[in-house]
Amino acid sequence: MDVNVILENIPLYIEGMWVTVQLVVLSLILGLALAVPLALVATSRRRFIAFWPRAYIYFFRGTPLLVQMFMIYHGTAQFDWLKDSALWVVFKEAYWCALIAFALNTAAYTGEMLRGAIAQTPFGEVEAARAYGMSRWTRFRRIILPSACRRALPSYGNEVIFMLHGSALAGVITIVDLFGAAKIVNARHFVPFESFMAAGFFYLCLTLLIVWIFRIAETHWHAYMRPREEEGEEKGSFPARSAPAYAAKGL
Amino acid sequence: MSASAEALVVEDLHKSFGSVEVLKGISLVAREHDVVSILGSSGSGKSTLLRCINLLEIPDAGNVYVHGELIRMTTTSGAARVPEDKRQVERMRSRLAMVFQQFNLWSHMTVLQNVIEAPMHVLKVPRAEAVERAESVLQRVDMYERKDYYPAHLSGGQQQRAAIARALAMEPAMMLFDEPTSALDPELVGEVLKVIRGLAEEGRTMLVVTHEMAFARDVSTKVMFLHEGQVEEDGVPAQVFDEPKSARFRQFLAGTLR
Amino acid sequence: MSASAEALVVEDLHKSFGSVEVLKGISLVAREHDVVSILGSSGSGKSTLLRCINLLEIPDAGNVYVHGELIRMTTTSGAARVPEDKRQVERMRSRLAMVFQQFNLWSHMTVLQNVIEAPMHVLKVPRAEAVERAESVLQRVDMYERKDYYPAHLSGGQQQRAAIARALAMEPAMMLFDEPTSALDPELVGEVLKVIRGLAEEGRTMLVVTHEMAFARDVSTKVMFLHEGQVEEDGVPAQVFDEPKSARFRQFLAGTLR
Amino acid sequence: MLDLHGYLPLILKGTLLTVEVAVLSLLMAILLGLIGAAAKLSGSRGVRLLAQVYTTVIRGVPDLVLMTLIYFGGQILVNDIGDRLGWDYVDVSPFAAGVLTIGFIFGAYLTETFRGGIMAVSRGEIEAGHAYGMTPRQVFFRITMPAMVRHALPGFSNNWLVLAKTTALVSVIGLHDMVYNAGQAGGATRQPFTFYLLVALLFLVLTGVSDIGLRWVERRYSVGVRKA
Amino acid sequence: ARDWQVIRIGVEGAYPPFSALTADGKLVGFDIDIAHALCAEMGAECTMVQQDWDGMIPALLARKYDAIIASMAITAERKKKVAFTGKYYQVPARFARRKGSGIEISEAGLQGKAVGVQRATTHDNFISGEFGSDVDIKRYASQDEAYLDAAVGRLDLLLADSVAMQEGFLDTDNGKDWEFVGPGYTDVKYYGDGAGIAVSKSNQDLVDRFNKAIEAIRANGTYQKINAKYFDFDVFAG
Numbered sequence A: 001m002d003v004n005v006i007l008e009n010i011p012l013y014i015e016g017m018w019v020t021v022q023l024v025v026l027s028l029i030l031g032l033a034l035a036v037p038l039a040l041v042a043t044s045r046r047r048f049i050a051f052w053p054r055a056y057i058y059f060f061r062g063t064p065l066l067v068q069m070f071m072i073y074h075g076t077a078q079f080d081w082l083k084d085s086a087l088w089v090v091f092k093e094a095y096w097c098a099l100i101a102f103a104l105n106t107a108a109y110t111g112e113m114l115r116g117a118i119a120q121t122p123f124g125e126v127e128a129a130r131a132y133g134m135s136r137w138t139r140f141r142r143i144i145l146p147s148a149c150r151r152a153l154p155s156y157g158n159e160v161i162f163m164l165h166g167s168a169l170a171g172v173i174t175i176v177d178l179f180g181a182a183k184i185v186n187a188r189h190f191v192p193f194e195s196f197m198a199a200g201f202f203y204l205c206l207t208l209l210i211v212w213i214f215r216i217a218e219t220h221w222h223a224y225m226r227p228r229e230e231e232g233e234e235k236g237s238f239p240a241r242s243a244p245a246y247a248a249k250g251l
Numbered sequence B, C: 001m002s003a004s005a006e007a008l009v010v011e012d013l014h015k016s017f018g019s020v021e022v023l024k025g026i027s028l029v030a031r032e033h034d035v036v037s038i039l040g041s042s043g044s045g046k047s048t049l050l051r052c053i054n055l056l057e058i059p060d061a062g063n064v065y066v067h068g069e070l071i072r073m074t075t076t077s078g079a080a081r082v083p084e085d086k087r088q089v090e091r092m093r094s095r096l097a098m099v100f101q102q103f104n105l106w107s108h109m110t111v112l113q114n115v116i117e118a119p120m121h122v123l124k125v126p127r128a129e130a131v132e133r134a135e136s137v138l139q140r141v142d143m144y145e146r147k148d149y150y151p152a153h154l155s156g157g158q159q160q161r162a163a164i165a166r167a168l169a170m171e172p173a174m175m176l177f178d179e180p181t182s183a184l185d186p187e188l189v190g191e192v193l194k195v196i197r198g199l200a201e202e203g204r205t206m207l208v209v210t211h212e213m214a215f216a217r218d219v220s221t222k223v224m225f226l227h228e229g230q231v232e233e234d235g236v237p238a239q240v241f242d243e244p245k246s247a248r249f250r251q252f253l254a255g256t257l258r
Numbered sequence D: 001m002l003d004l005h006g007y008l009p010l011i012l013k014g015t016l017l018t019v020e021v022a023v024l025s026l027l028m029a030i031l032l033g034l035i036g037a038a039a040k041l042s043g044s045r046g047v048r049l050l051a052q053v054y055t056t057v058i059r060g061v062p063d064l065v066l067m068t069l070i071y072f073g074g075q076i077l078v079n080d081i082g083d084r085l086g087w088d089y090v091d092v093s094p095f096a097a098g099v100l101t102i103g104f105i106f107g108a109y110l111t112e113t114f115r116g117g118i119m120a121v122s123r124g125e126i127e128a129g130h131a132y133g134m135t136p137r138q139v140f141f142r143i144t145m146p147a148m149v150r151h152a153l154p155g156f157s158n159n160w161l162v163l164a165k166t167t168a169l170v171s172v173i174g175l176h177d178m179v180y181n182a183g184q185a186g187g188a189t190r191q192p193f194t195f196y197l198l199v200a201l202l203f204l205v206l207t208g209v210s211d212i213g214l215r216w217v218e219r220r221y222s223v224g225v226r227k228a
Numbered sequence E: 001a002r003d004w005q006v007i008r009i010g011v012e013g014a015y016p017p018f019s020a021l022t023a024d025g026k027l028v029g030f031d032i033d034i035a036h037a038l039c040a041e042m043g044a045e046c047t048m049v050q051q052d053w054d055g056m057i058p059a060l061l062a063r064k065y066d067a068i069i070a071s072m073a074i075t076a077e078r079k080k081k082v083a084f085t086g087k088y089y090q091v092p093a094r095f096a097r098r099k100g101s102g103i104e105i106s107e108a109g110l111q112g113k114a115v116g117v118q119r120a121t122t123h124d125n126f127i128s129g130e131f132g133s134d135v136d137i138k139r140y141a142s143q144d145e146a147y148l149d150a151a152v153g154r155l156d157l158l159l160a161d162s163v164a165m166q167e168g169f170l171d172t173d174n175g176k177d178w179e180f181v182g183p184g185y186t187d188v189k190y191y192g193d194g195a196g197i198a199v200s201k202s203n204q205d206l207v208d209r210f211n212k213a214i215e216a217i218r219a220n221g222t223y224q225k226i227n228a229k230y231f232d233f234d235v236f237a238g
């Protein structure tokens, strides 16, 4: 074990970590913005309309993120019309290619998650909303979406973690993210064990940070699912929901 | 009693699910201040009737008038029957407040939020006024202290009272109760029936699906017994309970064990 | 009536959850052929009592004798009270068959499989014999035609009858029922009570937690009213219902509305 | 339509390798998952802690980083052990490293799936088992386990689909799977999009076929479950 | 010690014309031919183990193979970890630019330009050391990937081995719009003493065998034959 090599290269790791954080946060924001309309359209009762978002979701969930990223990074260069267009400014940069791939990918997963949560809205609650004269849009905005978002929160936490993990792929296409930094350290000093172990450690820290953030978010948003914390409550309190099944996702 | 106006008129309502005809022509008149108890064994179509009245299910045939206004229906190209005017339906629903057997409180909102939700977003009552109104109805059903609880943290009886408060806050012309006590234990049943009895004494128009004979007999102004999708017996409670005409209804009364 | 043997004796049972004492010294004697109804409002400790009797909960103090045999308890190094002999507990449990309020049928097995499971794997009855026995008890509760259904495909009343069949197939010395009808609708209640009444007439020893006063009065040989973890009133039904000594029990009876 | 310039056999050879890696690592993951779930539910604190560390670390670190680490680190470890025991050199091939890593990673995910499945079994059903005098062993094998399979199946299916896609990463440690070969072919023909699209479609076929198969299995196992 | 009847050799396969993969997955190139020639000379049975450049030295240290024949420059930094034979060829490094881009090799000329190099090579060290703060260095796992990105226009400059770049890029369809620019670099500080064969430090005997074999094939004309197959000049001297 050569700890000194790692200590010497801490600044490089920090820089890489910053790129990783940027990539993850930006792709999550873009992905979420895309996911809400995607989920809304995918729950449409009209089959022909629901088909398109579902096909999108199916493709992005059915293929590896690595392949998606390669298609966007290496693949776009195959088309001369694209290289001659203004869009090339974007596709020219590995950074933007990675960001686009990640955002499209997480949009598919998040969209599916929301779609599922919307489908699970207790039927009685929707019916109560109808019975009180709410219009379709009011029902969606006031009852279905808020309730679905809360239910999707734990699985979204997993999605964020997987996005963090998936972002390591950026290191494969010249981007110096956390994994890219580790590769440079390894290349310079031939210490694969130490350099990747350090990267793993930093990723673990970021993961734990995300878990912690989501735990706080759940404390806030899931008050209605937990037993009341106050003393001396009488019976009738709801049993604590079991932890959500761990939903994994691919790269 | 002066002949009060007709709050709700149902004419020859039919409803089938697939090949099973669940309602086979139900007619019903409820005047203002009427409390109509709807009895019937399981599967006789009681819930379906209530749900057809406020169009949670679309009836296959028949008319519903609310305060004399016909809820207009039309037929789509696909031969499905649909309301002609969605706005009219939404307006009508905001006047017929339904209280569900399973409460159906919105689980991600506190009791107070549940109660102000529909007044604010359907009736467009300003928030401050909605809260004021909500607090007063919550006091009426003795739930004021629990207003910041989530539904999951309430007992069945408390949930049912919150659901009643939610309905009351709409200041509805009429209330529809679907077996408001059947999910409750005997002590809670008493508690909830007391609240409904109070509403009846105020002269609210109500349709109540119930299995509680004592309640039907003591509180309602009209009783209606459904059997296999038809009105088998109806009339004022004294007459219906003491001189039942229908054999099936006599059997039903005997079968209720006590 | 000849003085029959003591099937179950419970002496001074105590049970706390955390700092809350739920059972505060319950004693109870059930002779053979006794049908003991246990009444009490929600939270009074009825379920806990049944669960302590067959050690699904470990009581903090007190003794249980089944057919005169003491279920021996001991204390671990960690100061936890545990049964001295696990075999003895398993043997005892196979003789006291419990019927749960929520049925708790094994969802991955058909009705028949549910019924033969314990006889085959606990009592080691050969399969053919277990099936034969199962079919006969299923006929008894009128569930024979549904024997190849999975629990999820049965109505509540059918599930409850399947659960009773599962208990009967153990040919238990005694049956424990925890609110066997509270999850059912009024007509199903009648159906299930009829089965239990039939068992009572056969002279089976039973402990029944129930909210059905009519049942308690007509069917049981003993009634016991629990209040806050204590026996507030007990005796034969006629005496208990007609001349209740306890004020709280009188209030409870009044509260049940009819 | 698609002009593959004679690279199709190379891609298909890669597909075969992808499937091999996926199936072998699944088997390893199931084994580790069952052990892990048993460990997490075991009475011993030490064992539980060990399982907890395993699942936390695996879930906290990207697959790619783990794979790189095991590919090199694993070899160094094997060498150290080998030297001590006086073995000849034992090679951790990229194939073995790929299978071991993916199996190791998904063992952790399946640990959670199996544990969740066991915990989802209704307490009442387990209690009924005890109430009829079954021994704890009998309750576990006759009630808990069969009921668990049903609860764990959806999570299991999900994990398998993810695992199949994760095999793409072995291309990064130099295994000639279909993604690697597509890169080669794409570079040589200057048609990377064509080849990556082909590989994406092959993955869709793989996941699509598994999906159909798994749904069939799920239907078989969910007899006795009422669908809303 | 081993008798070296069987030797595993690490090669790269993405560095034409020194080593490359054919469509049907065969390894070809100068490095590969040299490896076979050396093995024949030593009377050893050789297996080629393909390894990505990133992991070349770590894999040797992990004993995945016994020697690296992959155009690896003999540098001081690498010598800390592995032992080298004498060089088996040496050529200078050069920049290449897109024709007509007019980029000049100077601190000002390189300012903000995207320069592609293969990660963990002498070129990587050179550009990082000499121009690190001025240029946008894009590091690739293989030289082929750098060529691809250069061809599609993601790079302004390439820095690589002049011969490899000539044969593997400029002379191909991909590189037809590119040209050399600036001088050749052989700076010992970065580029060391030419390309050698890397062997684990514990196998000094194998280094000796390789050195002898290199001398032998140079003496008996095998080397020149291979040289002539790929180049029209002598790569040994550079």
Ligand SMILES: Nc1ncnc2c1ncn2[C@@H]1O[C@H](COP(=O)(O)OP(=O)(O)OP(=O)(O)O)[C@@H](O)[C@H]1O
Pocket (backbone or CB within 6 Å): B017, B022, B040, B041, B042, B043, B044, B045, B046, B047, B048, B049, C185
């Ligand atoms: N959505 C539906 N699809 C098919 N059949 C239905 C549907 N809703 C109700 N039914 C059937 O219609 C019949 C009447 O149902 P309904 O719920 O109105 O009965 P009910 O009188 O309210 O009974 P209960 O007292 O059990 O609530 C039943 O046989 C039921 O199975």
Ligand SMILES: Nc1ncnc2c1ncn2[C@@H]1O[C@H](COP(=O)(O)OP(=O)(O)OP(=O)(O)O)[C@@H](O)[C@H]1O
Pocket (backbone or CB within 6 Å): A235, C017, C022, C040, C041, C042, C043, C044, C045, C046, C047, C048, C049
């Ligand atoms: N496992 C437990 N942990 C903590 N408290 C418990 C537990 N089980 C029961 N209790 C408490 O013990 C008290 C008695 O519960 P029990 O279930 O015996 O009541 P019950 O008489 O059966 O009521 P019900 O009629 O509602 O079924 C209640 O206050 C309950 O909250």
Ligand SMILES: [Mg+2]
Pocket (backbone or CB within 6 Å): B046, B047, B048, B179
């Ligand atoms: Mg109903």
Ligand SMILES: [Mg+2]
Pocket (backbone or CB within 6 Å): C046, C047, C048, C179
């Ligand atoms: Mg109870």
